[in-house]
Amino acid sequence: MNWIIDAYHWCAATFPTLTMAISLLLFPLLPLIIGVAMYVYWERKVIGWMHVRLGPSKVGPLGLFQTFADVTKLLLKEVIYPTNANKKLFLLAPLWALIPSFAAWSVIPFANHKAWSDANAGLLFLLAMTSMGVYGIILAGWASNSRYAMLGAMRSAAQIISYEIAMGFSLVSVLILAGSLNLSDIVNAQAGSKGLFDWFWLPLLPMFIIYFVSGVAETNRAPFDVAEGESEIVAGFHVEYSGAPFAVFFLTEYASMILVSFLAPILFLGGWWSPFPQSWGFLGAPGWWWLVAKAFFFATAFIWFRATFPRYRYDQIMRLGWKVFIPITIVWVFVAGCMKYFGWVTTGA
C-alpha cells in the first residue's frame, strides 16, 4: 500500500492544483458509486428474501460482484438511438439527471462540520440540486421521440414539482426549530442528554413522515413510480435508453435514494448523535457510524416499500400530494413556530 501513498505525495508535490482537483472529484464519487453498486445488490437480495428466493448468489462470494458484472455488461452494449430522436438532447438528458444528484452530495456532513462544502445555505443548495434533476427525466422523455417516454416524462414532471412543495414545507419546520440552513448546525440543534428524545422526529413527527414519503415520490420509487410504470407505459421515460446512458439513469436514481436516506437522519433523527443518553459511554458517543446505520435503515425501507406496496393510481398521487401533504405541512409550520416561540422544544446541547 505504501507505494500508492508515495505516488500520491509525489503527484501532490509536482502538480498541486491538478492533484487537488482530481482528488476532490474522486473522493466523494468513488465511494458513492461503489455504495450504489452495493445498494443494488442489497436491494436484489432483500427483495429475493421477501419473495422467498435467494437473490443473486453466483458471481463472487454471496453474489457480491453481481452488480459489477451487470454494469460491465451494460457498458459494453450498443447505444441505440430512436429514429428522429434529438441525438444531442438524448445524450444530454442522463447527464443532466446525474450531475445535480451527485452535486447535492457535496453539502452532506458525515461528522460535525465535516462536509465537502460546509456551506451556510446547505439545505437550500440541496433543494435546488434535487429540483434540477427533473430536467433529465423531462428531456429524456421528449428527446426519445416516443409516446411512452413522453407520458412518463409528463407524469414525472407534475409529480416531482408537486412533492417538492410538500418536501420544502416540511423542511421549513426543521429550519424554524434549528434556526439555521447549515446541515451541521441542524444536526447539532438535535443534540442533548436525552438521546433520541431530543431529535426533531418527536416534535415534527408528521413532517418526518411526510418528508420521507415525499422523498420516495421525488426519487420516482415504488409505490410512486408511475414515471416508469411498467404495466402501463412499458418503462416510462427511459424506455428508449440502452447501454451506458441507461446505466447513468440507473446510477442517478440509486444515488438520489441514498441521498434521501442520508437526509432523513440528518434532518430528523439526529445525524451522527447516538440514540442512547450520552452518559452510556461508547454506546452514547456520537460518530459517523450512527449516521450510516440510520441511513442504512431508510435505504432498506425504500426496498421494503417496493416489495410491499402496489403502485398508486396517478390521480391518487396528486391528491395525496396537494390535498393531504401540503395542508398538513403548512399547519405544522405554524405549530413549529409556536414551539420555537414559546420554548416548548429545547434545541442544542
Add this chain to the structure above:
Amino acid sequence: MTFQLICFYAFAAITVGAALAVISVRSPVHAVLCLVLTFFSTACIWLLADAEFLAIALVLVYVGAVMVLFLFVVMMLDLDLDPLREGFVRALPVGLAVAFLMLFEMLSLIGVRALKLAPIGDPAAAAGMSNTEWLANALFSKFLLPFEVAALILTVAIVAAIPLALRPRVGVKIQHPANQVRVDPRDRVRIIKMAAEKPAMLDAPVVAKPESPTS
C-alpha cells in the same frame, strides 16, 4: 488575474452567449434550455458576489420550478416555427428600444450611484452574519410590510390562477374519492332473508313430493 476574476469572466461569457442563443436558436425547446443555462450562470455570478442565498434561490425557483413548467408547455404545444420567425425582423427595433430603455434604467439606478459611492463591502460579513441570516433580518424587520404585501399579492395571484384554469367540463369520468369513501354497503347490496334451498338428493327416498305447479 485572480481565480475569481477568471470565473467571473467565464460565467459572464456563458450568460451572454446563452442569452443570445435564447433568441437565435431555431427550436423553442432549445431556446428554453438556453434560458435555463442563462439563469444558472447568472446564479454562479451571484455566488461569486457572495450573494449565496439569492443565487441558490434563483436556481431553486426559476431553474427548478418555473422553467420546468415552461419547458413542459413548450414541449406540449406543437409550435409552428415559421410564423414565429417571420415577426423577428419586424419586432427587432421595438425589442432593441425596450432593451436600451431597460439598460438606461438599470444604469441610472445602480451604475451611476455605484460609481459615485465608495464600495461598501459585504454588509452581511460586516455584521458578522451569514448571508441568509442578514437577508432574513432585513426582510423581517426593516421591510416587513413590503414583504407581507408581496406575499399577499402572490397568494391572490395563485387563487386567481385557479378560476382561470377551472372550467366546468362535461363528459369526464372523474373519480370523487369522497364519494368512494362515503359509500354505504346498503346502497349496493340488498340482503334478503329466505329459507335455504336444498337440492333434491338423487337416491334419497321420496317422502312427500311437493306438487309441482305444472302437473
